[in-house]
Amino acid sequence: xxxxxxxxxxxxxxxxxxxxxxxxxxxxxxxxxxxxxxxxxxxxxxxxxxxxxxxxxxxxxxxxxxxxxxxxxxxxxxxxxxxxxxxxxxxxxxxxxxxxxxxxxxxxxxxxxxxxxxxxxxxx
Amino acid sequence: xxxxxxxxxxxxxxxxxxxxxxxxxxxxxxxxxxxxxxxxxxxxxxxxxxxxxxxxxxxxxxxxxxxxxxxxxxxxxxxxxxxxxxxxxxxxxxxxxxxxxxxxxxxxxxxxxxxxxxxxxxxxxxxxxxxxxxxxxxxxxxxxxxxxxxxxxxxxxxxxxxxxxxxxxxxxxxxxxxxxxxxxxxxxxxxxxxxxxxxxxxxxxxxxxxxxxxxxxxxxxxxxxxxxxxxxxxxxxxxxxxxxxxxxxxxxxxxxxxxxxxxxxxxxx
Numbered sequence: 001x002x003x004x005x006x007x008x009x010x011x012x013x014x015x016x017x018x019x020x021x022x023x024x025x026x027x028x029x030x031x032x033x034x035x036x037x038x039x040x041x042x043x044x045x046x047x048x049x050x051x052x053x054x055x056x057x058x059x060x061x062x063x064x065x066x067x068x069x070x071x072x073x074x075x076x077x078x079x080x081x082x083x084x085x086x087x088x089x090x091x092x093x094x095x096x097x098x099x100x101x102x103x104x105x106x107x108x109x110x111x112x113x114x115x116x117x118x119x120x121x122x123x124x
Numbered sequence: 125x126x127x128x129x130x131x132x133x134x135x136x137x138x139x140x141x142x143x144x145x146x147x148x149x150x151x152x153x154x155x156x157x158x159x160x161x162x163x164x165x166x167x168x169x170x171x172x173x174x175x176x177x178x179x180x181x182x183x184x185x186x187x188x189x190x191x192x193x194x195x196x197x198x199x200x201x202x203x204x205x206x207x208x209x210x211x212x213x214x215x216x217x218x219x220x221x222x223x224x225x226x227x228x229x230x231x232x233x234x235x236x237x238x239x240x241x242x243x244x245x246x247x248x249x250x251x252x253x254x255x256x257x258x259x260x261x262x263x264x265x266x267x268x269x270x271x272x273x274x275x276x277x278x279x280x281x282x283x284x285x286x287x288x289x290x291x292x293x294x295x296x297x298x299x300x301x302x303x304x305x306x307x308x309x310x311x312x313x314x315x316x317x318x319x320x321x322x323x324x325x326x327x328x329x330x331x332x333x334x335x336x337x338x339x340x341x342x343x344x345x346x347x348x349x350x351x352x353x354x355x356x357x358x359x360x361x362x363x364x365x366x367x368x369x370x371x372x373x374x375x376x377x378x379x380x381x382x383x384x385x386x387x388x389x390x391x392x393x
Contacts, residue, residue, distance in 0.1 A: 054296070
């Protein structure tokens with residue numbers, strides 16, 4: 001759990017995270033560090049990363065490749081400021097790139113409107 | 125055999141490895157595991173989950189292959205009997221597949237009782253958990269701690285209940301995040317937004333601050349009459365004010381506001 005302390009989470013937060021997602025205890029430090037680093041590469045401050053992990057502890061269960069694919073998907077849609085997008089909607093990080101494709105196909109919404117929903121945190 | 129079957133129905137090699145190392149699954153015989161995979165997969169499909177959701181849920185919670193399909197169907201019906209629509213149950217369990225593995229009596233029903241003791245009605249609990257199924261995974265102590273922290277920020281019990289009913293996601297936010305959002309709205313004289321539209325607390329403080337600073341530089345005072353501008357969706361904001369979130373965030377920096385606030389308060393936020 002050292003990695004979580006390193007981004008400024010305290011005992012209370014970490015206990016709450018573990019309580020919500022007990023699997024965290026089985027996740028290797030390398031994976032946790034990689035998932036945190038992906039968020040840093042998206043320009044997330046430690047403050048925002050703390051919010052993301054506290055709000056959505058299941059982020060730490062995600063497969064690194066799946067998260068990279070999701071970020072590439074958002075990037076390909078020209079969605080910028082992923083730090084703000086994830087800070088507003090940390091649960092977006094539970095989605096896969098193909099969830100977004102399916103939403104675009106099944107909702108019948110214009111591509112621009114889907115981008116707007118993602119940017120504004122009103123999707124998923 | 126198991127590997128071939130999983131690959132055939134849409135899983136990847138890495139999913140197979142994860143499933144096979146999951147406690148409660150790894151100890152099953154190949155025969156029982158294959159039977160569970162076949163029946164549970166079909167059972168979830170017949171409950172109306174799209175195939176990709178079934179794969180997602182079982183990747184998230186591979187223990188789903190360690191229980192029988194009748195357990196799955198019974199739990200689905202138990203949740204419907206609590207008052208959720210079938211569609212809500214599908215959404216909730218896709219978000220939190222653990223709803224299939226936690227105990228009905230010791231966890232779900234107990235949590236509902238605990239929340240009632242805190243002052244929520246049954247219908248409010250159902251509505252809140254529909255939006256935030258994770259509430260079932262939080263301990264009652266964690267929930268009480270959030271309430272205590274909100275009270276420390278100056279809200280009475282009735283207000284805390286109101287805020288959390290309107291925006292159950294407050295229970296998933298860290299107190300640091302809630303405090304940041306409330307402090308910002310207080311600093312810019314928009315504290316009334318917290319009570320009039322708690323849902324706006326979901327927006328990132330970084331964006332709220334940048335938009336506020338943008339209007340301040342245009343000599344536009346944001347007040348009770350026009351505060352909604354701060355919370356327009358990105359498309360409406362650009363259309364109304366000619367500037368995108370991206371551009372505005374490059375101009376105005378929330379971190380500088382935090383530093384300034386820290387200085388003013390003698391080193392604390």
